[in-house]
Structures are given as C-alpha cells and as structure tokens.
Amino acid sequence: MSDEVDVGREPIKFAYWVPNVSGGLVVSRIEQRTDWSYDYNRRLAVLAENNGFDYALSQVRYTASYGAAYQHESTGFSLALLLATERLKVIAAIHPGLWHPGVLAKFIATADQITGGRAAVNVVSGWFKDEFTKLGEPWLEHDERYRRSEEFIRYLREIWTDDHAEFRGDFYRLHDFDLKPKPVTALDRPHPEIFQGGNSTAARAMAGRVSDWYFSNGRDLDGVSEQIAEVNAEAARQGRRVRFGLNGFLIARDTEAEAREVLREIIAKADREAVEGFGSAVRQAGRSTSDGKGMWQDSEFADLVQYNDGFRTGLVGTPEQIAERIVAYRRRGVDLILLGFLHYLEDVEYFGRRILPLVRELEADAAERGELVRGVS
Numbered sequence: 251m252s253d254e255v256d257v258g259r260e261p262i263k264f265a266y267w268v269p270n271v272s273g274g275l276v277v278s279r280i281e282q283r284t285d286w287s288y289d290y291n292r293r294l295a296v297l298a299e300n301n302g303f304d305y306a307l308s309q310v311r312y313t314a315s316y317g318a319a320y321q322h323e324s325t326g327f328s329l330a331l332l333l334a335t336e337r338l339k340v341i342a343a344i345h346p347g348l349w350h351p352g353v354l355a356k357f358i359a360t361a362d363q364i365t366g367g368r369a370a371v372n373v374v375s376g377w378f379k380d381e382f383t384k385l386g387e388p389w390l391e392h393d394e395r396y397r398r399s400e401e402f403i404r405y406l407r408e409i410w411t412d413d414h415a416e417f418r419g420d421f422y423r424l425h426d427f428d429l430k431p432k433p434v435t436a437l438d439r440p441h442p443e444i445f446q447g448g449n450s451t452a453a454r455a456m457a458g459r460v461s462d463w464y465f466s467n468g469r470d471l472d473g474v475s476e477q478i479a480e481v482n483a484e485a486a487r488q489g490r491r492v493r494f495g496l497n498g499f500l501i502a503r504d505t506e507a508e509a510r511e512v513l514r515e516i517i518a519k520a521d522r523e524a525v526e527g528f529g530s531a532v533r534q535a536g537r538s539t540s541d542g543k544g545m546w547q548d549s550e551f552a553d554l555v556q557y558n559d560g561f562r563t564g565l566v567g568t569p570e571q572i573a574e575r576i577v578a579y580r581r582r583g584v585d586l587i588l589l590g591f592l593h594y595l596e597d598v599e600y601f602g603r604r605i606l607p608l609v610r611e612l613e614a615d616a617a618e619r620g621e622l623v624r625g626v627s
C-alpha cells in the first residue's frame with residue numbers, strides 16, 4: 251500500500267464541469283440532454299449544491315473549436331451562477347495571457363464580496379493556439395506559458411493580501427497597488443482559492459510552488475499517484491501543501507452492462523473529425539516539451555472523445571462500483587473529484603441520491619478502520 255497517503259479525515263469533495271460551451275462534455279453525436287444555456291445552468295447549479303457538490307468549474311473558450319460552436323465567457327457566467335446559488339463555490343477558468351492580474355484580482359474580489367467568499371479561479375496556461383492567434387495575442391512556447399502563469403499566480407496572491415502590491419516581472423508590472431475591498435478572508439481561506447490545470451513537468455513544478463489546487467486530467471490510480479508524489483515533493487521543498495482534484499466522466503446505471511453500453515455508444519458516435527482536430531491541436535500542450543510529459547501525452551482516439559481524458563478514471567458502472575473507485579482514489583490522496591456527465595440534470599440527481607451516500611458510508615468505514623489516516627510510507 252505504499253502509494254496511499256495521509257489524507258486525514260476530511261471527506262472527499264465533488265465539483266462538476268459547468269456546461270457553458272455547447273456540445274456537452276463529450277465530442278459525440280449521441281443524444282445529450284445537456285444544454286449550455288444560462289437557464290439550464292442555473293437549474294443545474296441549484297440542483298448540484300443540493301446533491302453534494304461543493305464546487306462548479308466553468309470553462310474558458312473564446313471561439314468555436316472541436317464540437318463547441320458556442321461559448322459563454324467564464325468569469326461573467328461564474329458570477330451569474332454564484333448569484334443563483336447559496337453555498338456552491340464557482341471556479342472561473344482564466345488565461346494569464348489574456349488578463350492583467352490586477353484587473354482579474356479586482357473582478358474576483360468583487361464577486362467574492364457579493365457572494366460571501368465563494369469565488370475561485372482556475373489558472374489555465376492554454377493549449378489552443380488558434381484562440382490566441384485570432385485574438386491577436388502572441389502564443390508563447392509551452393514552458394514560457396507556465397513561467398507567465400506562475401508570475402500571474404504570485405501577483406494575484408500578493409494583490410489579494412498586500413496593501414502595497416508592487417511588482418516588476420517579465421510579464422506584468424504594478425506600482426503600489428492597493429486593492430480595496432480585499433476578497434473575503436477566513437481561517438482556512440486567506441484569499442479566493444487558486445486552482446490550476448495542466449499536467450506537464452512545468453505544471454507540476456508550478457503547482458508545488460504556488461497553487462492551492464492541482465487538477466489532473468482523467469487517470470487510473472497509478473497515474474494519479476505518480477503526479478501526487480511529484481507535486482508533493484516540490485510542495486514539501488517549499489513548506490507548502492497542495493490539494494488534488496481529478497477529472498472523471500461519470501456514467502452510472504443500475505447495472506454495469508447498461509453503463510458500459512452508454513460508454514460504447516458515446517465512442518461509437520464520436521464526431522471523428524472534431525476529435526481528430528482536437529487531438530492534433532493539443533500537441534501544443536505537454537507533448538511539445540522536451541520530456542513530452544503532460545495532459546494528452548498518451549491519449550488515444552477513444553480517450554479524446556471526452557476532451558479531458560475523463561473515461562480513463564473508470565467511473566463507469568453501478569453506484570457501488572463507482573463509490574468503491576472514488577474511495578480508492580481518496581486513499582491515493584485525491585481531495586476532490588471533478589465530474590462531467592452526459593445528461594447533467596438527471597445524472598447529478600442520480601449521483602446525489604444513489605452514489606454519494608455510498609461514498610460517505612465507505613469513507614466512514616475506512617476511517618473507522620484507520621485506513622484513511624495512513625501515513626506516507
């Protein structure tokens with residue numbers, strides 16, 4: 251059990267991908283009753299917070315690509331969802347290359363004040379070159395994008411916590427900037443939480459140094475442990491703690507055969523051209539670096555039909571099978587599971603009613619046996 255880590259007694263948390271771009275979470279022509287409109291998303295957010303979800307993650311995409319013809323902007327959409335809910339924390343995805351940290355810090359501080367401390371950000375360094383080109387912005391080489399993201403995160407934190415933020419970096423400058431009001435502060439949250447996407451070597455190092463949360467693309471148990479070990483090693487050198495979120499596409503049905511049939515149909519009806527276009531665009535990510543490590547490094551066609559490798563997490567089956575698998579990831583040190591679904595409204599309700607209670611039971615049993623408080627060995 252050498253891969254199991256000390257995860258304390260905190261229950262695992264859940265987030266869902268906000269369907270704020272059209273086409274749903276799979277690039278497939280299978281029927282999807284998910285809708286990207288605000289009305290649908292407002293209902294979904296309320297349903298999700300009443301079915302055990304702590305977080306929602308909005309996506310940032312500025313222009314049509316690979317099965318997502320329409321997109322709502324992430325920060326504005328996140329604020330709207332915060333206003334429609336009472337407890338849900340909404341994480342807005344943002345690109346450092348397209349925001350000044352002072353301007354984003356101000357927007358998030360306002361959202362945070364209005365909503366009693368429920369705003370968060372997901373710093374994504376980008377894979378979609380066309381998007382930057384079409385916006386007339388330069389497209390930096392992979393590791394330079396991470397150097398910029400790290401600077402961005404350091405400055406964001408400084409602006410949120412310091413009355414005289416001052417910096418002269420390679421990418422941003424600020425002079426004696428005093429943000430008022432600051433975001434809401436709490437003991438466990440000195441400022442809005444900072445998540446990051448990206449699994450390359452540069453992404454892992456950045457997480458260890460500056461991020462509060464690291465998101466992994468869909469992975470099996472060992473693939474997750476490998477990332478956790480690497481990020482934790484860097485975090486330990488810095489005297490920090492980083493939390494882990496894992497992406498997974500969840501297909502639960504009363505029988506395993508039904509669930510597997512849904513997965514088979516999603517892949518059989520994949521929009522081949524869109525998936526292949528996406529597959530070649532994401533070569534701009536970790537694959538373009540010298541060690542070739544990162545998201546989509548070894549994704550096959552079927553994996554890419556869920557564009558964040560969500561099938562690889564293996565959350566397909568009966569409620570019991572899925573609950574067992576979620577707790578197995580918890581043992582490996584995963585703090586949060588980020589979920590995508592085919593028919594969101596129906597599937598989120600099924601998750602809350604059938605799967606979540608089983609997860610909590612298994613966690614309680616495991617904690618009783620001392621299994622979820624194992625030391626790193």
Ligand SMILES: Cc1cc2nc3c(=O)[nH]c(=O)nc-3n(C[C@H](O)[C@H](O)[C@H](O)COP(=O)(O)O)c2cc1C
Pocket residue numbers: 308309310311343372374375376377378446447448449450451452453465466467497534535536537543544545546558588
């Ligand atoms: C959970 C998660 C969410 C992401 N959301 C977005 C997004 O909304 N928009 C975007 O352009 N990229 C998004 N990304 C992709 C990142 O921008 C980045 O290109 C990708 O993580 C590849 O990083 P790597 O080369 O370090 O592996 C996301 C990544 C993860 C893990």
